[in-house]
Amino acid sequence: MTDQPLEPEFPLKPAQKKGVSKAAFRRLPHYHQIVSAYEGLGRRYISSKELSQILDINETLVRKDMADLEIRGRQNQGYAIEVMKRAIEDYLGLQDSTDALIIGAGHLGKALALYHGFEQYGLRIAGILDNDPGKIGSYVGPHEVLSVFRLASTIERKKIKLIVLTVPRPSAQEVTDIAVGAGVRAIWNFTPTELRVPEQVRVRNEQIIAGFMTLSYFLKNLNVPEEIPEAAE
Amino acid sequence: MTDQPLEPEFPLKPAQKKGVSKAAFRRLPHYHQIVSAYEGLGRRYISSKELSQILDINETLVRKDMADLEIRGRQNQGYAIEVMKRAIEDYLGLQDSTDALIIGAGHLGKALALYHGFEQYGLRIAGILDNDPGKIGSYVGPHEVLSVFRLASTIERKKIKLIVLTVPRPSAQEVTDIAVGAGVRAIWNFTPTELRVPEQVRVRNEQIIAGFMTLSYFLKNLNVPEEIPEAAE
DNA sequence: CCTCGAAAGAGAATATTTTCACAAACAAGA
DNA sequence: TCTTGTTTGTGAAAATATTCTCTTTCGAGG
Numbered sequence: 470m471t472d473q474p475l476e477p478e479f480p481l482k483p484a485q486k487k488g489v490s491k492a493a494f495r496r497l498p499h500y501h502q503i504v505s506a507y508e509g510l511g512r513r514y515i516s517s518k519e520l521s522q523i524l525d526i527n528e529t530l531v532r533k534d535m536a537d538l539e540i541r542g543r544q545n546q547g548y549a550i551e552v553m554k555r556a557i558e559d560y561l562g563l564q565d566s567t568d569a570l571i572i573g574a575g576h577l578g579k580a581l582a583l584y585h586g587f588e589q590y591g592l593r594i595a596g597i598l599d600n601d602p603g604k605i606g607s608y609v610g611p612h613e614v615l616s617v618f619r620l621a622s623t624i625e626r627k628k629i630k631l632i633v634l635t636v637p638r639p640s641a642q643e644v645t646d647i648a649v650g651a652g653v654r655a656i657w658n659f660t661p662t663e664l665r666v667p668e669q670v671r672v673r674n675e676q677i678i679a680g681f682m683t684l685s686y687f688l689k690n691l692n693v694p695e696e697i698p699e700a701a702e
Numbered sequence: 703m704t705d706q707p708l709e710p711e712f713p714l715k716p717a718q719k720k721g722v723s724k725a726a727f728r729r730l731p732h733y734h735q736i737v738s739a740y741e742g743l744g745r746r747y748i749s750s751k752e753l754s755q756i757l758d759i760n761e762t763l764v765r766k767d768m769a770d771l772e773i774r775g776r777q778n779q780g781y782a783i784e785v786m787k788r789a790i791e792d793y794l795g796l797q798d799s800t801d802a803l804i805i806g807a808g809h810l811g812k813a814l815a816l817y818h819g820f821e822q823y824g825l826r827i828a829g830i831l832d833n834d835p836g837k838i839g840s841y842v843g844p845h846e847v848l849s850v851f852r853l854a855s856t857i858e859r860k861k862i863k864l865i866v867l868t869v870p871r872p873s874a875q876e877v878t879d880i881a882v883g884a885g886v887r888a889i890w891n892f893t894p895t896e897l898r899v900p901e902q903v904r905v906r907n908e909q910i911i912a913g914f915m916t917l918s919y920f921l922k923n924l925n926v927p928e929e930i931p932e933a934a935e
Numbered sequence: 936c937c938t939c940g941a942a943a944g945a946g947a948a949t950a951t952t953t954t955c956a957c958a959a960a961c962a963a964g965a
Numbered sequence: 966t967c968t969t970g971t972t973t974g975t976g977a978a979a980a981t982a983t984t985c986t987c988t989t990t991c992g993a994g995g
Contacts, residue, residue, distance in 0.1 A: 492982055494919075498912035502894055516942065523896050527984060532943060542943050544990040561915045562922025576813035583809050586894070592914050630921055654924060655917040661735055661819070663756050671920045673913045679731035680906045681825050682794045684888040686727075687904045688863055689795025691887060725952055749972065760954060765973065775973050777960045 489560070493534045497557050499524055500534070504554045516547030566591040568627060569657070572644050573635035574599035574607075574614045577659055581633060582609045595627055600640070620644065624651035631655045638662050722793070726767045730790050732757055733767070737787045749780030799824040801860060802890070805877050806868035807832035807840075807847045810892060814866060815842045828860055833873070850877065857884035864888045871895050 489497075503523055507515055517531040524531075535541075535548060540556045542548040558564055571578050574597050581587075582597050597609050600617040607614050615623065623629065632648045634641060634656055641660040648656070649670055658664060659675045666672055722730075736756055740748055750764040757764075768774075768781060773789045775781040791797055804811050807830050814820075815830050830842050833850040840847050848856065856862065865881045867874060867889055874893040881889070882903055891897055892908045899905055 490982070494916070495912075498909055498915050499896070499907075501915075502909065503896060506895070518942080529944095529984060530982085532945090533983080536944070543992095544942055544944095545940090545992045547942070561919045563915070563918055565922075567918055567921060576809075576816050580809035580813040587911070587914070590911055590914060591918065592911075631917060655921050657913055657917055662739070663732070663736060671917060673917050674732075675910075675913055676731055676735065677908075678820070678823055678825075679728075680890055680908055681820070681823060682731050682734075682796065683727075684864060684890055684904060684906050685795045685800055685824065686793070688800060688888050689798075723952070751972075761972095762954060762956095762975095763952085765975090766953085769974070777973055778962050778971055780972070 489534070489537045493537055496524070496526075496534060497538075497561065501554060501557045504550045504557075508550050508554060513550055514543070514546040514548060515550055515553070517542070519547070563591045566593050567631055568593050568595040568629055569631040569633050570595055570620075570623060570627075570629050571597040571633045571635060572599075572617065572620065572648070573637075574601070574604050574609060575635060575637075578633075578635035579609050581635065581659075582612060595629060596623060598623070600636075617644065620647050621651040624648060624653055629653060631657065633657045633659070635659045722767070722770045726770055729757070729759075729767060730794065734787060734790045737783045737790075741783050741787060746783055747776070747779040747781060748783055748786070750775070752780070796824045799826050800864055801826050801828040801862055802864040802866050803828055803853075803856060803860075803862050804830040804866045804868060805832075805850065805853065805881070806870075807834070807837050807842060808868060808870075811866075811868035812842050814868065814892075815845060828862060829856060831856070833869075853877070853880050854884040857881060857886055862886060864890065866890045866892070868892045 500520065503520060504515060517528050517535070520531045521528040532542070535553070538556050538560060540548060540553050569592060571582050571594060574582075578597060578599075582594050587594065594612065596615060597612045598615045598617045598620055599605060604614045605616045624632075629651075630653060632644075632653050632655075634644065636644055638660055641658070641662045642664060645656060645664050645666060649666055654669065655671045655673070656664065656666065657673050657675065659677070661676060661678065663674070664672050733753065736753060737748060750761050750768070753764045754761040765775075768786070771789050771793060773781060773786050802825060804815050804827060807815075811830060811832075815827050820827065827845065829848060830845045831848045831850045831853055832838060837847045838849050857865075862884075863886060865877075865886050865888075867877065869877055871893055874891070874895045875897060878889060878897050878899060882899055887902065888904045888906070889897065889899065890906050890908065892910070894909060894911065896907070897905050
């Protein structure tokens with residue numbers, strides 16, 4: 470019952486009946502990505518076997534996940550791509566959009582602000598803030614960089630529930646406290662810091678370097694034959 | 703035995719005896735981050751209780767993980783921070799450096815190329831390439847942007863084993879094939895694509911949007927009281 | 936309309952991961 | 966020196982997640 474997250478992740482409510490397990494929840498973005506790509510190719514159906522081969526997971530596991538999401542397949546053709554895509558989007562709430570503020574107009578903050586591709590998932594960048602007077606007033610794409618002093622007021626005025634943190638580590642907790650005080654409920658944290666937040670607030674730590682660490686481990690053990698690598702996300 | 707990865711992840715060889723489980727492997731970067739921060743504060747020891755509270759996981763789990771890594775604690779004080787940090791770095795091979803090439807000098811590629819902080823983990827950016835004639839020859843920090851036509855030769859000449867992919871989706875597979883052909887063994891993929899690679903090559907999919915999805919799910923279910931959220935990485 | 940093969944679906948069996956419960960060690964203070 | 970509280974270490978139990986096995990469905994071809 471008292472389960473504990475390293476990262477915010479999944480199930481908050483049982484989908485309908487049983488719900489989606491944490492492990493399955495993590496696979497959702499991958500399924501979504503694949504069916505999006507297949508849809509772009511004009512495909513209508515995809516089988517659990519295909520999905521399992523692309524993701525390098527067990528075939529039954531895919532079917533279990535679909536069952537948990539209440540996505541039914543057709544016996545001889547597989548799962549309808551449109552249905553699957555839609556079901557995942559519904560489940561994750563990607564249909565209606567979410568406004569987010571990016572805090573920190575450094576390289577990463579700008580890159581995220583300029584990324585075209587969030588929109589299709591319902592993520593709308595509502596603004597970008599920084600504390601550097603040299604940046605304030607400049608533009609990042611269509612967004613004027615605002616002073617971080619306007620953080621609380623902007624959150625309140627726009628009813629922002631999500632912030633994207635790309636500030637230097639030393640400011641991370643401070644910015645978080647202000648944002649949380651102003652009503653933010655979720656933090657997408659690209660800072661290498663474990664933030665302290667009240668329990669009604671969700672933090673997702675991106676910790677980019679973690680990805681490198683897994684590859685480093687692999688590269689440093691190339692010549693160790695013993696075990697065959699495995700994986701997960 | 704036949705386990706299957708969504709992401710490249712862990713254990714390739716049993717640490718010494720038993721090894722680190724996949725689940726534990728995923729926690730390593732978090733432990734490392736925390737002890738690094740504590741070290742910066744001048745702390746010498748950290749207890750499993752503190753670690754468990756920061757990461758919001760079970761206390762015993764932390765001790766099990768330490769045991770798997772063969773990190774021994776001191777009865778009344780906890781684990782020695784220096785020892786723990788070093789052990790994790792050794793395990794992951796972060797001591798000796800890894801040269802990487804960034805392919806794609808867009809916003810994200812540049813942000814990664816300019817990020818100071820990889821060095822401390824042994825990740826060295828050896829160059830950045832793009833296919834846009836308008837970018838080739840320009841500089842990103844100290845790196846001159848090279849033509850992607852020089853990908854294979856650069857990999858061979860510098861004996862590059864890792865590439866960082868930040869190209870647009872349509873070019874991802876093509877670039878991958880060239881890099882793999884030239885001897886690359888690991889791909890850090892920031893492209894929303896499931897790459898096809900021979901089995902001796904490891905891919906880590908970053909799929910940034912996945913992080914947003916977990917938060918979207920949380921935000922869209924704020925008013926559903928039933929279950930208390932949980933998490934994972 | 937029959938047969939065959941390609942899937943999905945579902946229950947049981949495994950495997951993995953997490954948590955519990957408790958023992959042992961040790962530091963600090965009485 | 967004794968006692969107490971803190972904290973590691975570990976085997977067993979519980980919870981989760983994955984895989985196996987087998988059944989059912991259905992489409993296509995004959």
